[in-house]
Amino acid sequence: xxxxxxxxxxxxxxxxxxxxxxxxxxxxxxxxxxxxxxxxxxxxxxxxxxxxxxxxxxxxxxxxxxxxxxxxxxxxxxxxxxxxxxxxxxxxxxxxxxxxxxxxxxxxxxxxxxxxxxxxxxxxxxxxxxxxxxxxxxxxxxxxxxxxxxxxxxxxxxxxxxxxxxxxxxxxxxxxxxxxxxxxxxxxxxxxxxxxxxxxxxxxxxxxxxxxxxxxxxxxxxxxxxxxxxxxxxxxxxxxxxxxxxxxxxxxxxxxxxxxxxxxxxxxxxxxxxxxxxxxxxxxxxxxxxxxxxxxxxxxxxxxxxxxxxxxxxxxxxxxxxxxxxxxxxxxxxxxxxxxxxxxxxxxxxxxxxxxxxxxxxxxxxxxxxxxxxxxxxxxxxxxxxx
Amino acid sequence: xxxxxxxxxxxxxxxxxxxxxxxxxxxxxxxxxxxxxxxxxxxxxxxxxxxxxxxxxxxxxxxxxxxxxxxxxxxxxxxxxxxxxxxxxxxxxxxxxxxxxxxxxxxxxxxxxxxxxxxxxxxxxxxxxxxxxxxxxxxxxxxxxxxxxxxxxxxxxxxxxxxxxxxxxxxxxxxxxxxxxxxxxxxxxxxxxxxxxxxxxxxxxxxxxxxxxxxxxxxxxxxxxxxxxxxxxxxxxxxxxxxxxxxxxxxxxxxxxxxxxxxxxxxxxxxxxxxxxxxxxxxxxxxxxxxxxxxxxxxxxxxxxxxxxxxxxxxxxxxxxxxxxxxxxxxxxxxxxxxxxxxxxxxxxxxxxxxx
Numbered sequence: 214x215x216x217x218x219x220x221x222x223x224x225x226x227x228x229x230x231x232x233x234x235x236x237x238x239x240x241x242x243x244x245x246x247x248x249x250x251x252x253x254x255x256x257x258x259x260x261x262x263x264x265x266x267x268x269x270x271x272x273x274x275x276x277x278x279x280x281x282x283x284x285x286x287x288x289x290x291x292x293x294x295x296x297x298x299x300x301x302x303x304x305x306x307x308x309x310x311x312x313x314x315x316x317x318x319x320x321x322x323x324x325x326x327x328x329x330x331x332x333x334x335x336x337x338x339x340x341x342x343x344x345x346x347x348x349x350x351x352x353x354x355x356x357x358x359x360x361x362x363x364x365x366x367x368x369x370x371x372x373x374x375x376x377x378x379x380x381x382x383x384x385x386x387x388x389x390x391x392x393x394x395x396x397x398x399x400x401x402x403x404x405x406x407x408x409x410x411x412x413x414x415x416x417x418x419x420x421x422x423x424x425x426x427x428x429x430x431x432x433x434x435x436x437x438x439x440x441x442x443x444x445x446x447x448x449x450x451x452x453x454x455x456x457x458x459x460x461x462x463x464x465x466x467x468x469x470x471x472x473x474x475x476x477x478x479x480x481x482x483x484x485x486x487x488x489x490x491x492x493x494x495x496x497x498x499x500x501x502x503x504x505x506x507x508x509x510x511x512x513x514x515x516x517x518x519x520x521x522x523x524x525x526x527x528x529x530x531x532x533x534x535x536x537x538x539x540x541x542x543x544x545x546x547x548x549x550x551x552x553x554x555x556x557x558x559x560x561x562x563x564x565x566x567x568x569x570x571x572x573x574x575x576x577x578x579x580x581x582x583x584x585x586x587x588x589x590x591x592x593x594x595x596x597x598x599x600x
Numbered sequence: 601x602x603x604x605x606x607x608x609x610x611x612x613x614x615x616x617x618x619x620x621x622x623x624x625x626x627x628x629x630x631x632x633x634x635x636x637x638x639x640x641x642x643x644x645x646x647x648x649x650x651x652x653x654x655x656x657x658x659x660x661x662x663x664x665x666x667x668x669x670x671x672x673x674x675x676x677x678x679x680x681x682x683x684x685x686x687x688x689x690x691x692x693x694x695x696x697x698x699x700x701x702x703x704x705x706x707x708x709x710x711x712x713x714x715x716x717x718x719x720x721x722x723x724x725x726x727x728x729x730x731x732x733x734x735x736x737x738x739x740x741x742x743x744x745x746x747x748x749x750x751x752x753x754x755x756x757x758x759x760x761x762x763x764x765x766x767x768x769x770x771x772x773x774x775x776x777x778x779x780x781x782x783x784x785x786x787x788x789x790x791x792x793x794x795x796x797x798x799x800x801x802x803x804x805x806x807x808x809x810x811x812x813x814x815x816x817x818x819x820x821x822x823x824x825x826x827x828x829x830x831x832x833x834x835x836x837x838x839x840x841x842x843x844x845x846x847x848x849x850x851x852x853x854x855x856x857x858x859x860x861x862x863x864x865x866x867x868x869x870x871x872x873x874x875x876x877x878x879x880x881x882x883x884x885x886x887x888x889x890x891x892x893x894x895x896x897x898x899x900x901x902x903x904x905x906x907x908x909x910x911x912x913x914x915x916x917x918x919x920x921x922x923x924x925x926x927x928x929x930x931x932x933x934x935x936x937x938x939x940x941x942x943x944x945x946x947x948x949x950x951x952x953x954x955x956x
Binding site: 228231232235236239246247249250252253254256322323324325326327330336337339340341342343344345348349352353356357538539541542544545552556560566567570573574577578581582 | 618619621625628629632633635636777778779780781784791793794795796797798799802803806807809810811812813814887891892894895897898905909912921922925928929932933936937940
């Protein structure tokens with residue numbers, strides 16, 4: 214007994230003892246829950262397993278890009294939900310970034326009015342729950358829109374009413390495929406050009422207007438290609454028939470509400486990140502750049518942005534990740550994303566609670582893992598080298 | 601460069617410097633003024649000037665502004681939900697009690713302040729549940745009758761009461777010497793941080809009854825509190841970890857040299873300092889918890905926002921969407937803004953104390 218006590222004084226022995234005890238407790242708790250769950254499921258007559266994924270779903274999804282029909286499998290339903298989640302996330306990330314950067318820069322403006330307006334915007338969206346904005350856009354703003362007969366019309370081709378946003382779609386997309394291919398080629402060309410210009414500058418000291426060239430290569434030419442592709446095909450235009458618009462593609466109000474709420478809300482957070490990142494660049498750096506005679510534009514492009522970006526990118530990535538997770542708020546207004554169609558409709562239809570929850574959480578965790586792998590890679594690559 | 605003009609007197613100089621220093625600046629300022637003018641005028645008009653304040657029913661709202669009569673008529677519902685009217689004094693009394701305790705405890709001159717705080721932390725939470733739910737002489741009020749602002753505060757406070765200690769434990773676990781404890785803490789934290797809160801509330805309301813022994817019923821509201829608490833605990837853990845990391849290693853080493861054990865070092869040396877550092881971050885997590893409580897709407901629990909949403913369905917008050925949203929939104933905004941200002945104040949105090 215005494216020898217045992219003496220052994221317990223040894224830190225290594227004690228460490229092992231506590232870890233074994235902790236893992237035993239953990240295993241016991243998990244086993245208790247699993248046993249209860251399997252008992253309860255047997256009692257309720259629910260078979261476990263993932264076979265239900267290949268059953269017919271019979272669930273209607275009003276908004277889908279996958280061509281899903283209620284006679285398809287539950288797996289197809291899940292896929293439709295995933296596509297809808299990706300659609301609203303990508304669209305919102307885009308708008309949130311644009312608005313967020315603009316507001317963040319406005320916040321730093323020396324113009325008192327402009328920076329105060331930006332501050333009001335930031336404090337407004339950051340201190341109100343996102344669900345509030347989602348409901349507000351859906352039931353407050355979009356429900357107050359006019360009926361299809363009195364739609365707002367933009368140039369006679371895009372129509373906004375309480376049934377959603379109707380936009381024309383091309384009848385033949387092959388021209389767009391070619392244009393997309395051309396754009397990809399141009400982007401590769403731009404990267405090659407930038408590398409060549411940098412190498413030449415290092416060798417000879419000669420400058421090359423990479424940005425101007427890039428604007429033509431990646432901005433103007435693709436636009437031309439898209440316009441040409443658009444002109445080459447006929448368009449399916451939304452036309453008022455009876456009580457609603459037919460033809461074209463309808464972005465349902467659920468999408469518009471979620472998109473507006475997500476992007477304006479996240480923009481407030483991105484603005485703060487941008488402000489913090491730019492403020493983290495020390496004034497001495499800017500003064501030194503000015504002393505070297507660089508113009509204001511070059512100071513920003515060559516000194517401020519390269520130092521601010523490594524500070525901005527990691528928190529902005531986690532804001533993007535938050536946005537993807539927050540797209541699940543669509544469930545509150547029945548936008549058919551993953552949670553609404555899978556954790557909601559499919560779960561009610563099949564009763565396979567554990568499997569469905571596991572799959573849903575698995576999808577979000579996978580997205581999160583992918584983003585954090587990317588972030589580690591980025592941080593390792595862009596670590597500021599100080600000499 | 602021109603030589604600078606001689607300084608103008610007072611506010612004109614400030615205006616000129618901050619709003620009209622260049623042509624571009626002037627244009628921007630004028631544009632901003634125009635936007636403010638166009639937005640705030642109709643807003644003030646709707647909110648105050650043309651608003652209807654007096655009356656009992658929809659018919660009393662005659663002018664084109666907001667119909668605050670609606671908020672007036674439904675004010676009690678926004679506060680208490682369907683909580684039975686004769687029992688509402690219990691909620692009020694509890695609120696006053698908590699408020700009083702809060703004020704008393706934040707007074708630095710209070711004798712035996714630490715002991716009082718511990719006593720309040722032990723006594724108040726169960727007392728609160730007894731007051732609200734009833735039993736032992738009080739009439740029982742089922743949780744499905746709770747609602748409104750009272751429910752929002754209940755969710756935030758009780759989820760917070762679980763999340764803070766759990767978060768501290770997780771943060772300590774994440775920095776533990778023992779690899780197994782560390783691993784378990786990391787998995788727990790990253791799991792809950794990686795999934796949307798909506799799915800957690802779904803999960804809690806679906807799985808908790810499933811994993812409990814048959815016949816053991818977990819209250820609907822308790823499920824939501826547990827779900828919220830787990831997620832926020834994971835975020836709290838990261839906030840506390842920041843404080844732990846900011847603490848110099850020498851603190852622990854000095855305590856070890858004095859012969860203190862792990863728990864005494866943690867309790868007496870590490871946590872008091874680390875928690876003070878992470879207080880602003882923890883407050884921010886609490887704000888996001890407060891905002892997240894709105895998600896219980898998904899499982900048909902009617903908190904403040906849920907009551908506002910439900911009020912829209914009342915046939916006697918059709919078209920009051922904006923009024924309901926503005927009222928609920930303003931409450932959330934003032935609560936969150938107040939908390940975040942408090943958190944900033946803490947941060948400033950901390951920086952002043954460290955002489956940074």
